Amino acid sequence: MKILTTTQSRKLDELTILSEPISSLNLMERASSRIVSRLLKMYADPAMEFHIFCGPGNNGGDGIAVARLLDQQDRVVNIYLDENRIKSEDAKANLARLPKRRYLKIVNIGRPFEMPDHGILVDALFGSGLAKPLYGFWAELVNRINASPLATVAIDIPSGMFGDQSTEAKSILADHTLCLHAPKLGCLLEDNAHRVGRLQVVDIGLHLPSLDAMETSYQLIDREMVKSFIPHRPKFAHKGTFGHALLICGGYGKMGAAILAARACHRSGAGKVTVHGPALANDIIQISIPESMFQPDLENYWFSNCPDLNEYQSLGIGCGIGMNPQTMAGFHTLIKSSNGPMVIDADGLNILAKNKSWIASVPKGSVLTPHPGEYQRLFDKTTDGFQRVQQQQEFSKSMGLFLVYKCAHSCMTTPEGHVYFNWTGNPGMATAGSGDVLTGMITGLLAQGVKTESALLAAVHLHGAAGDLAAAKVGMTSLIASDIIDYIGPAIKQLENV
Template sequence: MRQSSKARSKGQSRIYLCLYLLLRKPLMRIPTTEQMRAWDAFTIEREPISSTDLMERAARTFTDWFVSKYPDPTRPICIFAGTGNNGGDGVATARLLHERGYDVMLVICDFSARKSADFQEQIARLPAHGAIETHWLESLEGVPPVPERAVVVDALFGTGLTRPLEGAWAVLVDFINNLPVERVAIDLPSGLFADQKTISPCVHAHKTFCFEVPRKAFFFPENADRVGEWSFKSIGLHPDFWQGVGATDHYLTHADVLPLLHQRPRFSHKGTFGHALLLCGQKGSMGAAVLAARAALRAGTGLLTVHVPQCGYDILQISAPEALCHVDKANDCWTTLPNLEPYTAIGVGCGIGQRTATAQALRALLREVRCRRPLLISENLQRLMILSLTHWLFKKILLQTFNSPAFSAQCLSQQH
């Protein structure tokens, strides 16, 4: 069954609400391209600040980061800039690096003869008398040689790109990618779409620095070798923009989660922190049970019992000897339910397969548990859950997953 966008959005909202209640603060929002433009405009109007001065602030933020990463001012810097606002960021960066003593070469690619007002203002702010070596290109002819050891800064296109690069731009991007140098992108690698995966021509950056918040494009695996190592830092966009504005994507950081890790009392021991039960594994998939057991122990559970089929006993005892092992009556899969009274929390699903006997055991588990103790369900039970569970189970049992918020949304959507 294909999940509707409405159901998916509702499921994502519920997941976000759970995280908000857990963390007691909103998560970092990942804006769309349109929201990012609106946020800039809101800041310009509300602060107030001119668009050129906001660009200057962004360029200074990037320059500070760049100097921290490349502190040697004798290393050549070659900036390829377009003539839009991302190019304006590049021109401002060239000036700021020059002021800090860096050897900067600025290559302005004026293939379209269209120039943004902020770009032209940054050109006017360049130091006089050719203090910065500058090359204006109206075609691919005359591209200057890039010095050895140089760092190439990509400032051709940013989030305003609406179609794949082609023609001279695609050739230039290919030229940049084939240079034996390190490549750094301002805001986004040129050619990369901000809200989706990109398979068309694109600068392959080793490092990408963006402003204010990460871009959604950073989280697509297809974009990993194009974005490289990414960083971001606030440029002071106005926080009131998000009042009444929704976001479907959020970014959970280490700083968000760290307060949830409580310091344990000095004289505590394994009996102090509950007794967890894992129902995992089948013949041929015992590795999943081992990983789940190790993860539970690493996460800080006190006592841990792992219920496995008979074929998994030796594997678990050798691989996770800290865990207690409870053996099923069947040799190959999970078929029977152990006594649940000793356990304070239960996890089920990693590697248990989709056999009929296992589905019956799962149904018995859910009827037994209901809402009397926490239950964590792995995503690989998707088929069993959706095909065999009754309406009231979805309504009365809290569904969580090890690694699939999308499945949580799908299960929750079955109520409606």
């Protein structure tokens, strides 16, 4: 799914109007009907009241149309607007369409009014076309909405928030945001998490050929995309068909990282998995993961020497290896001598952060998977999420490396400059070992011959999907990394129905 700029979103509306053809008023009606369908799914209780705050433009027109359509579903609806401030012709037309009966109450916000004390607030004040910060009357109204204890649903984008640049001024702090047709880049960044709340995308039926023709570097991973990346299992396949993965993971007191990565690698379909680790870890690996083979290091307690890589189709390194001087030297030798890409996580990234000149030696096409703390150690500090995405994109292009910034909407950048965001996953996955699982999954898919970009997107998406299935079973609070591994298979199986 493409992520569009606000200019592109506006252009897509115009192209839809010209291409179908359809009037702007009828397109607004279609969008509003899709919004209403989503609201009714979210709030199925027929006694739930909706309080819709409408602004002067087309976002306000959406809100007025939504109010009318909810009223037609016999839902209690109150519209909060100032008719004297309405500027959009389509908003005026929708105002004229409102039924004359007074079941649907209009509250004049141009005069003193009381905020509702029950129901749901719907923010339809301003959309993504907002060009400047809110001030005066509208900023005060936003403050009143934010001060309400009631849940708020924003239509398209929280009012006052910018989709393509950092937001410094007042904005709605929504509990839910219903982005129309495609998410705005700003809605996917950590900076705006408190503004956006739970993000949902509502398909409003815009012109697909026009959308396909639009160029953008930003995309949201979807199931259809991921399904095409999972290798087919031929009838006469054998374990050699699906590759041999090597994981250099674990150290004294941290062999759990190796176990998690190896189990995830197996669950992702790798034909064979070998773990290279401290010599004294042999029994731990053999007992914990009977499916895996073990290759002992020359040292008893840590990784120190570069193994022969010729028999392996993929390599993952870093989970739990520590930062012993011998480990750091062995890591440096490995990245200089390797002919193929590798997946680098955890202590592998910390070693690079301590020795940034070594990054140039990392084989082209390799994958770096930092969480926010590891990212900050690797790169200069940025002022906001937009700047960080740009920094990440430029790094991938200049160094020829893939990078995954692990967060709520993990951001992946490629050497070609593509930027992908993920929508699966939940806060329960913020737990020790979750990143080790992802490293194993990426390495497992690479072993099967999946192209690096495809393996990366599939692994990140399935990692989040498995976490969602696990959270549905055990809850987010109790979720642990092993639960994610247990649901990798069901997550892959879900794709069969796409």
